[in-house]
Amino acid sequence: MTARDPMAPIPAQVQKLDRENNDTFTLHVAAPGSTLPSFQPGQFDMLYLYGVGELPISVSGDPEARFSLTYTVRSVGKATNKLVTGSIGDWIGVRGPFGVGWPMDKARGQDVLLIAGGIGLAPLRPALYHMFRYRPEFGRIILAYGARSPGDMIYRNELAQWKKEPRTQILSTVDYGGLRWHGNVGVVTTLLTRVKLDPPHTIALICGPEIMMRFAAMELTTRGISKERIYVSMERNMKCAVGLCGHCQFGPYFVCRDGPVFPYTQIEPWINRHEI
């Protein structure tokens, strides 16, 4: 993709659309006749809905899948709604990948603690795929996943599958369980008391609502994980995706170019500022 004009979308066709929950769908796209760009876990693409608008969406599939790209999209507005109510065979434009992904090189040889909230599990899923593919290169993999309710959880079948992976702990919780739910209830940070951490050898990757990420980072430091070992994926109003338009400015950074994944130490001075 680097040889291409980053502003020129590649035409791609929706091959499959999976419903995750009431308002969230996973779509798989392919580009017949051309090559889709490879990506690093945590990077995002700009998806162009012809005649509607363009959306920044994290790639949520396997980084080594060569013939399709996967995105998990929550319908929250006109463009996302159009995307998830489309049909198999619809054409969209894809440009990317953009931004800085998860620090998989730094995670190598370490225990990796992933904390995901809601649809924040989507940008973390490629990191999980990568680690499961190269399993011996990583220590323990621990996923703490929080959602609003059982019905709001995404990748439910995979969550069950991942529990079978060696040296892997998958924990999930919901804020409201209802009467038929027999799993955990409580905010995602409460799951961390169930995890035996090895702080000097653990890298934490966090993705979810910003409030959740702030509290998760705070909890991790309380549990002995240094801030240098914490990475968060930020979300802002990304438009150009190459650091030109300034829509996604976050303090001295552009989330599209300098993020979306940041070392926590880098953004900590800005994440608690109300004006930003």
Next chain:
Amino acid sequence: MVTQSLEAVLRNHRFLASLNPEHIQTLISCASNQRFEKGNYIAREATEADSFYLIRSGTVALQIHRPESGGLTLNTLGEGDILGWSWLVPPHRWHFDARATEAVRVVALDGRCLRTKCEQDHELGYQLLKRFSTLIEERLEAARLQLLDVYGVAAR
């Protein structure tokens, strides 16, 4: 043997970290190992709160009973968590049901016994209050976040 086992559990528990050995011994004199099978109630709402528990394994649902529909889980506690602070706060009544959602092993600490010990040894009382106030603050913060609907569109 049982005492030794309890001592190791209490000494190594995060909640009791840095408590002096004398106070650990005092806690042991009020402690016992207990086990609850899946589905059993550890505590019932409005009954006397005469214990608190260090959960060693298993999970416990804090529930509120709704007529005609049963227990609604408000919070789940697991290994390493503390169950119950009502033993410390008058009128010493449980505010919720606590039910084992799988087989649960706990160290139970007798609240009456501990209250007496705390009256006799204010340093022990202070040490426990410090820890319980932190626990209450953590649970309050978690409850507030839970109410915020942080995953909802409006909260983003």
